[in-house]
Amino acid sequence: MTTGRPADKLIHQLSKAWVSPGKQKRLVIDLQGVRVIASKTNTASREIEITCLEHGVVPARYLRNIGTIGIEGQIKLLRSTVAVCGVGGLGGTMIELLARQGIGHLVIIDKGRFVENNLNRQIIATEGDLRKSKVKAAAERVKKINSAVVVTSINKTINSQTVTGFIRNAGVVLDGLDNFMTRQIVANACNKLKIPFVHGAIAGFCGQLMTILPGDKGLKAICDISGTESGCGVETLTGNPAATPAVIAAWEVQEAIKIITGIGNLIRDRLIFLDFLDNTFDQISLSFPAEQSSPFQRKKVSPDFDSKDEGHKKRAESKTRLV
Numbered sequence: 001m002t003t004g005r006p007a008d009k010l011i012h013q014l015s016k017a018w019v020s021p022g023k024q025k026r027l028v029i030d031l032q033g034v035r036v037i038a039s040k041t042n043t044a045s046r047e048i049e050i051t052c053l054e055h056g057v058v059p060a061r062y063l064r065n066i067g068t069i070g071i072e073g074q075i076k077l078l079r080s081t082v083a084v085c086g087v088g089g090l091g092g093t094m095i096e097l098l099a100r101q102g103i104g105h106l107v108i109i110d111k112g113r114f115v116e117n118n119l120n121r122q123i124i125a126t127e128g129d130l131r132k133s134k135v136k137a138a139a140e141r142v143k144k145i146n147s148a149v150v151v152t153s154i155n156k157t158i159n160s161q162t163v164t165g166f167i168r169n170a171g172v173v174l175d176g177l178d179n180f181m182t183r184q185i186v187a188n189a190c191n192k193l194k195i196p197f198v199h200g201a202i203a204g205f206c207g208q209l210m211t212i213l214p215g216d217k218g219l220k221a222i223c224d225i226s227g228t229e230s231g232c233g234v235e236t237l238t239g240n241p242a243a244t245p246a247v248i249a250a251w252e253v254q255e256a257i258k259i260i261t262g263i264g265n266l267i268r269d270r271l272i273f274l275d276f277l278d279n280t281f282d283q284i285s286l287s288f289p290a291e292q293s294s295p296f297q298r299k300k301v302s303p304d305f306d307s308k309d310e311g312h313k314k315r316a317e318s319k320t321r322l323v
Helices: 004-014 031-041 045-054 060-078 089-101 134-145 163-167 180-193 243-261 310-317
Strands: 016-019 025-029 057-059 081-085 105-109 150-154 172-175 197-203 206-212 270-275 280-285
Touching (some): 045 057, 045 060, 081 089, 089 105, 089 134, 089 197, 089 243, 105 163, 163 180, 172 180, 172 243, 180 197, 206 243, 243 270
Parallel strands (some): 025 057, 081 172, 105 150
Antiparallel strands (some): 206 270, 270 280
16 A cells, blocks of 8 residues: 555644553544545545554544554454355344444345345344345445445345355455355355355354354354255244344454454354353364364364263254254
């Protein structure tokens, strides 16, 4: 990125000293300052934010991110591309959180339109959005949250013929889908393109998730599916209360942040299963070789069951497929 001296000078002029409640000092720049520099230098706001961070000046909107992921982590987020497949209960919440976190480029894929039964859980859906394209409404929402984020809206169906073109430039792909067949199509494409895929699914009071890196067993370790099986998700029977997709979506976003920044351990080679009705949390090992390492993950994961009870373990193993 080259904005040249005019941008550097303006950043210096418009930055201000800021002292945290913990007495930590930083230079910050507000949203209006970023917009002024972008306008005067004819440069995208995202690039100005990156340049500010490279100069040690934090855009004020990201101040509460820096203590967790650092300036270098925020730069990585702004330079990243994340694809969200599906703009429903999971996808809508993920898009909201990714925009607020400062992901630089969001690719949003969904063919659907909002209907009334989406209103109970799909965070982007409002009464005024009924019958509106989901990806159009999502793009509008992102721009209201963070105008520096670049959005690519794809109002098309995901299938084996289209998926590669949709996600090929993504650094991470997030699962906001509602059926196992399409999930497997996306997972296969991610493996082929060597892109990490974060899987999440919900049904009623239950949710599950895991991160699948290129070469991992992934969804095939949970179950196999035939081409003739119904593409209808089980949540059409169990329902989708608002809180369940919100929790799983938030955790998927955390996985994406960890992949991009290289911070922390991933939910890899194991399936996390949450049952909010019974207040249980199970980690189900997928028996991946422990010695295998990945460039996407800094630390190794040692998956195992939290519970020592064998009966509880068997019950958890039976809950490994929410579609």
